[in-house]
Amino acid sequence: MTCLLRAAPVVAAFLLAPAAAGAQSAPARTAWGAPDLQGVWNHGTATPLERPERHAGRERLTAAEIAEVNAAQRSAEGVGARRVVWWERGLSDGRTSMIVDPPDGRMPLTPAAAAELRARPPAGAAGPEDRNLGERCISSGVPRLGGPYSQNVHIAQTPDHVLLLHEMIHEYRIVPLDGRPHLPESVRQWLGDARGWWEGDTLVVETTNIRDDQRFRGLSQGSMRLVERFTRVGADELRYEVTFEDPKLWTQPWTATLTMPPTDGPMFEYACHEGNDGMTALLEIARGEAAAVGGEFGSR
Template structure:
């Protein structure tokens, strides 16, 4: 039996665990090849047969770099090569150790055990804590979060967000909660999350802003035509259509991925998305949410992706982040999600059973 990640949300990690997670590495060897994130001298952006800058093909945004900065590791957006390589090694070592066979006498490791591989892994990526808890955890054999820190224009990044502290800004008083409470709502399958229902990918892979989910299937297929750009998302098989002609729809119809329109500014595809549904909100924002994205081919092997989020009801000013897409070695295959077909009936049946038991307990108490 492989070791599983039993990760409890909100676990506090000690300074000792962090130190164990981040051994000081030797200085990395100098690169012998040109940095793929930096535009080669004399290189020109390729064009499609109809004259658009060519961003088509198979791409991936898998990365070790999380959306938000881990303040326990660094307060800087840009890491040195030594720091980045040290994190990569510690991450790889912790993943490998967490995937070792479980000691039947000791049982699986926990993040509360400061010397466990799980603690070292979560010390580097606290968001991995969300992989465990109620669903029992992911075995690390099944995750493919990427093996490298994100590199943008030759700089190693500690977070995808480019705000001063690498975190979302403060929310306005009265703004909707950043995260919904769907886990506590068992009234209907319609009240469960879109990811759980196999309708949309979890971790916001598809709906703008498009973000790496940190676990697996962070791959895309971009197709261009004179009138539209289609972005096929591996998880959960969604395709977003960006219309290049015409404006936003005038009604209040809200497609799952919002309403995306785009235009070219030089070598950059600029995409603006509005009309988000509440079920696919971003950190609680949806009704007046607007996301602007910039896709720029910056080298033979990179597309720079920037995004800006704004909602006057939620934040005082726009904010956002940046990363680079890298080529996918292969193609995007069908992601056949069936978990909802099996899990949802059990989830709802379990909720009805608990309600029946609660009613029976009340009736018994009232009769005594």
């Protein structure tokens, strides 16, 4: 809690940093001349991360298929009152996957990583520690590629730092741009250790030092290296690209992209634990199911 309180003034300073005045251009510039990425952007999409087998060999959907997907997304909003209120389903951009490299649109898993995923037991119920970090309101991880709700990110800038405030779990990353080295390898954080720089009009953010117990698609992020690229391509479009590297998990680096439109602010706090009855309900149901079949609680 002390660390969070100390960090609060830093975050506040970022959020109050003014953008450059004047008309938008491509790209807009801050008062100090850097590309202006500031604002609240939404990374929701109906495009899957990996290309489904039924679309093998196809990079894009037809116009009719896009219309069908988007119609299904919109009609689903009326099914179940809870989703009408807060579910952000996103729409298809016509691509069959967010992954653009390798060309097949699939994560190039090593045999060992594929075997690990097959061997993983279903989500446990022995106690809170057995559930994933998002359910426990600890961390939603990095990177953010779509999601069911709370898919906004607030970007703010100063000459030597960039702030990425993620709506989900209300997590933020403060990215230095001053060339400082990464933290020692022994220092591990939920969202890793980020360092940034500009390549032309593109902000590049390299992240290492992610905790071993942080996971992406079921795989430990402890030895991952992430390289994110943010490019403002117009007043209403922020292009996002992320490359994953980990020779233990993948046979080659792989890259995913998406386009983020702006959204009207403000972005409200995601207060995860206040009134959080979900975890209690999950564990009570699991205990009831185990008792009903005469099984031991927490057994698979």
